Amino acid sequence: MGHVIRAVVIDVDDTLCLTEAVCFELENEVLARIGRAPMSRAVHLSTWGEPLLEAMPRRSPGLDLAAFESAYRVVLREYVTAGLLDVIAPENLRTLDELAAAGRSLMLLTSRTETEMAHLMAPDHALADRLAAVYHAGNMRFRKPDARAFDELLAATGLEPRQCLYVGDSPGDAQAANGAGLRFVACMQSGVRRRADFGAHRVDAFIDAFPELTTTVARLEGTTPEPVESRAGASGGGAGVTPH
Secondary structure, eight states, X not given: OOOOOOEEEEOTBTTTBXXXXXXXXXXXXXXXHTTOOOOOHHHHHHHTTXXXXXXXXXXXXXXXXXXXXXXXXXXXXXXXXXXOSSOOOHHHHHHHHHHHHTTOEEEEEOSOOHHHHGGGGSTTSTTTTTOSEEEOTTTOSSOTTSGGGGHHHHHHHOOOGGGEXXXXXXXXXXXXXXXXXXXXXXXXXXXXXOGGGGTTSOOSEEESSGGGHHHHHHHHHTOOOOOOOOSOOOOOXXXXXXXX
């Protein structure tokens, strides 16, 4: 039997919820509002997974980042309010409930900024009572793919890396988890990545859809999960969670 997996740490973009396509549209809307030409989908895909403000100069060379960030805040609120961004599928919420029922602590760890995460950290969000902590660029000293992105989480929980599993969608996620000593599961649901993209990294398991995570974690640990009934449905709003 493997080591007990006490914490399942989850990436946001294209893992907990599918976001690349809508982010492409959102960011081009921001560019249009500040008088910039749209980026191509190929450019967006090639820089997907990088922190937004680090990727935008390559997505739109010569971009005024301050103007972009100001307009982005407005458009982000519009997309969230309209229910277009960060929609978490009911089956994914059910998966979180199954993991929690198995005694696993659930956390998010993302390279997003606090502004990008604010709606997911609101007290009325479906995630609010499901998560033990949320780690983002505002409360971490380092960001993925740096393995030290997990420093605050490991220090706060007192867990050993081998007791934690990270699930993400990119080679950078794998690199960070590998370097920190966490087990890593690659979620391929978005279709943006291929298994070959992870060739340079250790992947403990691939899943084709987020709901496969419950049985995958149990299999890696050497236990058998029991299904539970989901406690909630839609996920419009955000999650009020602070690290502890």
